[in-house]
Amino acid sequence: MSVLDRFLLTDHVAVVTGAGRGIGAATAVALAEAGADVLVSARTATQLEAVAERVRAAGRRAVVVPADLADTDAVADLARAAYDAFGRLDIVVNNVGGTIPNAFLDTDVAYLEESFHFNVSTAHALSRAAVPLMLASLGTAEAPRHKSITSISSMMGRTADRGYLAYGTAKAALAHWSRLAAADLAPSIRVNGIFVGSVMTSALEFVAGVPETRAEMEDKTPLGRIGEAEDIAAGVVYLSSAAGKYVTGKLLEIDGGIQAPNLDLRLPDLQP
Numbered sequence: 001m002s003v004l005d006r007f008l009l010t011d012h013v014a015v016v017t018g019a020g021r022g023i024g025a026a027t028a029v030a031l032a033e034a035g036a037d038v039l040v041s042a043r044t045a046t047q048l049e050a051v052a053e054r055v056r057a058a059g060r061r062a063v064v065v066p067a068d069l070a071d072t073d074a075v076a077d078l079a080r081a082a083y084d085a086f087g088r089l090d091i092v093v094n095n096v097g098g099t100i101p102n103a104f105l106d107t108d109v110a111y112l113e114e115s116f117h118f119n120v121s122t123a124h125a126l127s128r129a130a131v132p133l134m135l136a137s138l139g140t141a142e143a144p145r146h147k148s149i150t151s152i153s154s155m156m157g158r159t160a161d162r163g164y165l166a167y168g169t170a171k172a173a174l175a176h177w178s179r180l181a182a183a184d185l186a187p188s189i190r191v192n193g194i195f196v197g198s199v200m201t202s203a204l205e206f207v208a209g210v211p212e213t214r215a216e217m218e219d220k221t222p223l224g225r226i227g228e229a230e231d232i233a234a235g236v237v238y239l240s241s242a243a244g245k246y247v248t249g250k251l252l253e254i255d256g257g258i259q260a261p262n263l264d265l266r267l268p269d270l271q272p
Helices: 022-033 045-057 072-086 109-135 165-185 202-208 211-219 229-240
Strands: 013-017 037-042 062-066 091-094 148-154 190-196 251-254
Touching: 013 022, 013 072, 013 109, 022 037, 022 045, 022 091, 022 229, 037 045, 037 072, 045 062, 062 072, 072 109, 091 109, 091 229, 109 148, 109 165, 148 165, 148 229, 165 190, 165 251, 190 229, 229 251
Parallel strands: 013 037, 013 091, 037 062, 091 148, 148 190, 190 251
Antiparallel strands: none
């Protein structure tokens, strides 16, 4: 097998959540370009259909499942839906998540718990439902199937700044969940994550769309630019394929080289 062949996922089956746009959409298309059939899920059916057309244009099959992915039962059902549609399941990409920044005193217990649920509990629900189905389609020694779970964390899960207590705590938990799940599921299923830096998606446009703010963020990023969704998608393909078959329990840092947050929310100091 050549080095390039190691990145192929011919006839593998993937589930990608949060796949209507941004990182999820780019990941679904990248997996298809590597040879995988893909089930895509998010809230908005029209967005998913557009992504599915791109998957089909790459010569692969696509299944669209609109769902409220904050519902752990709904997200867990995606594993069976993919298995029933394609006859196997090989790859899970947990891309559900996100929490709006908030000041410390505005972050009540319910807000913190909601962030954990949306970023961590959903990933666990899908992965737990997927594992028996992944084990049921391991392939053979002659034709192994690479089994991989990748969760999209954030650089805020390894650094600190004001306003990100709920989001950063949840993303740190998701990262360590990946390490612990990797220990539980080895050697049959590899589990990894990605610490994502600033990526130009709709979630970032409201700040990075301001020229002055974008210039500041780029200036604080060693590689001098905001990331693209395809940068993260390429990392998922690596972790999902034979190219990453000796990698588990790890968090890739795909963040332009930043060691500290590059967006200052400019929250005021606490006053007595």
